[in-house]
Amino acid sequence: MNGETDHTADLILEFRGADLEELFSNAARGMLGAITPLDGIGERAEERIRLRAPNLGELLVCWLNELLFFLDGRGLLLVGYDFEVINERELVARASGEEVDLSRREVGTEIKAATYHDLLVEKIEDGWIARLLFDI
């Protein structure tokens, strides 16, 4: 479940998930979906992603910026995620998707990066919640 909160210059998105895998998947798809619709994206390409960070919040920021790198740097829209390891400080995942040409697709907001500002990742009664500010 994703939601959007007002910020004067940028974009704040809120994500939820029953567990960390779902939270990280929802965050990734929520962010990428704000850039371009994700419907119909196949699984022709796969990338193995391995990340470490000092805490869960920073791990989430790294994960999202990793996906932005693949999209902006290599034109790869990675929308399916298979997490092999995910804990407070480490993530290993296979991310699948396909090469896209954004100049030929419907596009919404250009997201430059997920930031650390006012970052929130919290365990709640029925899972996890995260709130991030994106530079756009």
Added chain:
Amino acid sequence: MEERELKLKKIDDFRWEIPRDFQPGMRVPGLIFASEDFIGHIRKDKTFRQVANVACLPGIVRCSMAMPDIHWGYGFPIGGVAAFDPAAGGVISPGGVGYDINCGVRLVRTGLEEADLRGKVAGLIDALFRKVPCGVGSHGIIRLSRGEERKVLERGSGWAVRAGYGRDEDIEFTEEGGCLDGADPDSVSPRACERGLKQVGTLGSGNHFLEIQVVEEVLDSRAASVFGLAVGQVTVMIHCGSRGFGHQVCDDFLRKMGEAATKYGISLPDRQLACAPADSPEGRDYFGAMACAANYAWANRQVIMHWVREAFEEYLGASPRELGMDLVYDVAHNMAKFETHLVDGREVRLCVHRKGATRAFPPGHPEVPSRYGEVGQPVIIPGDMGRNSYLLAGTEQAMRETWGSTCHGAGRMMSRTAARRAMKGRHIEKELLQKRGIVVKARSWATLSEEAPMAYKDVNDVVEVVQRAGISRKVVKLRPLGVIKG
């Protein structure tokens, strides 16, 4: 609530102080340049807190400043200016520069009058739209080799001119000559380099734009004449930055600086303000990489300007020289730089951060092109796409008070979400054409609605504040004729 806690001290009609006791850890006070009306808007969000957070960073000198286009950002507020003394442990922070390193603006004059373009603006905008790649994830027609990219990073605008995208004199009229000293490509990650290979000569998206404008009013005739501008004259404004290359440099170094801040015992009020002493290995590495991104952005704007000249030539059938298409100036507005300023009567080398703020050096300053020496550095202030933009000049007052800095634009007032909501069902391009005669072309409807004029403060009010506060001087007021948005 914030207001009562704040105890904002009004210094005069355009200066407001945030006292040091506003927040624990503030080493200096905050100083906001704003009218009473703007202060009312600023009070509504967390912008004050961001000014105060910057005041907590080690080695900050005098105060944490914000220009009248200040708004809520991340890390530094947008419109934030702060200088740090490296000799006193002063820091450099990627969060004080932002992701779009050397996002900036250049203004090109032409010898054309508004009447010369009557009935031709839409065609010219189409020609520009075909020539200059724009939009989310746009790639240019230039494909750099790794070796060639290294030259872009080391030489900035100079690379572009040598590669045939412009003229030698363009360099003279670019801040820092379009090349920041100290660029170190070895400090840049392979990922940033990869993102940079295909994006030189692209406008991007968001608030970046390309505009055909006309000089609506001359407010200082002597300075306008020195800048080569007169009423009715057509100009072109280009607003963009370092694209994915800069975003990656910022992201890479925010990670590293998180560790560095811990290593140097720096307590951060906001993780986004991660920093290291400017004279530390980490600080020097960041500066070397940031300078590469700055140079990338200058090369980018230089290439785009070349294509603008070509589009005018192809559409109007006259060469850029015949059309008088000369660069007035190019300014950066997201940057950290080492500059010498007077502190308590002593010359001190400071690391000046401007995030959403523009350098505004005074008449006679050695960094100002000799042709403009008597009037000061041109300061280009883009407004929203429906109202005005300005050309200002730097002042001695700015040099004394704001480290030679001023505002950078209109400043957002409405969130992008709220703007999209408000514009739902409306056709901004038709409204601007019908009501104001402005031709608008955009890659994305979402961008267009987010950038609607009502989302911004009126730039006329913003520049009024900087003029009346004395930190810059109005020279000409520009009005858009045609706009391209990414």
